[in-house]
């Protein structure tokens with residue numbers, strides 16, 4: 001078993017101290033003090049439910065409009081993705097991955113020895129999904145079809161018809177559809193439906209990390225049929241057994257006031273979207289619309305992206321995420337969820353660096 005290096009994560013580890021990072025996909029970080037609550041003295045630090053504390057599962061279930069036995073709490077969406085892959089994917093199984101995409105959604109199956117086939121979307125037709133090509137690539141035998149909804153890095157949604165057809169393809173293949181729904185709620189006006197609505201072959205992952213700015217809690221979940229969850233739980237018995245009771249309590253607090261987190265996210269994203277729309281008028285070497293939903297965008301750059309990223313880092317101490325991390329070299333990711341002052345400064349730096357390299 002050999003997992004490909006998670007290049008994007010390694011890159012971030014090396015530049016964590018750089019002040020201006022306009023590439024992150026999360027909403028501005030949230031702090032403990034902002035909850036205005038204190039941890040209960042009797043919080044059990046010895047045991048917590050292996051499936052996740054009942055109150056947390058109840059909130060997730062209510063949110064996802066499923067019964068509680070359809071929810072398994074995990075250590076982030078990262079563990080959720082790992083559990084589903086380990087439980088379902090065998091060496092040489094075919095796994096079809098929507099591309100561009102967040103790399104662990106592809107590389108986890110690579111690490112397990114699967115035959116992983118990317119289906120690459122084209123920016124020239126608005127990154128639209130070609131389901132016929134997907135069906136052909138699945139070839140009636142794909143074990144897993146993998147997506148993010150909204151997509152990371154393009155923020156393009158999968159709609160109801162797409163999800164229904166994917167359920168049909170999974171049925172034809174006797175396989176499953178895994179959809180990472182980390183960013184789904186950031187389509188504020190028309191959130192796409194959860195894949196969990198489309199039957200027992202469908203697996204939804206999510207997390208408090210991005211919408212909440214709560215990444216260090218490491219709390220995520222899987223919503224799927226209880227029979228599948230049993231298989232995922234059997235893998236979790238060998239990874240983390242259960243989550244941290246402190247983190248899970250904080251995640252419970254967050255989900256109890258989730259509408260507040262969503263409002264906070266919307267205010268930040270609306271403001272930053274305007275800033276980037278303005279900036280794009282001064283950046284002729286960039287092509288690509290600012291998506292109406294989501295926290296990330298993925299413009300094409302006429303300037304070579306590694307050169308641009310290097311200059312931004314070296315001269316302007318500003319980080320963008322190169323498209324190579326997502327499988328498309330001539331684009332880069334901008335994150336729209338950060339502190340507005342820093343985002344404005346980061347965009348100014350991007351403008352200067354692009355002018356200098358034009």
Ligand SMILES: Cc1ncc(COP(=O)(O)O)c(C=O)c1O
Pocket residue numbers: 025075076077078079102148152180182206207208209215218219220
């Ligand atoms: C699509 C997607 N899923 C999952 C994650 C990570 O989630 P977590 O922090 O809950 O492990 C990310 C982080 O960038 C992501 O973009």
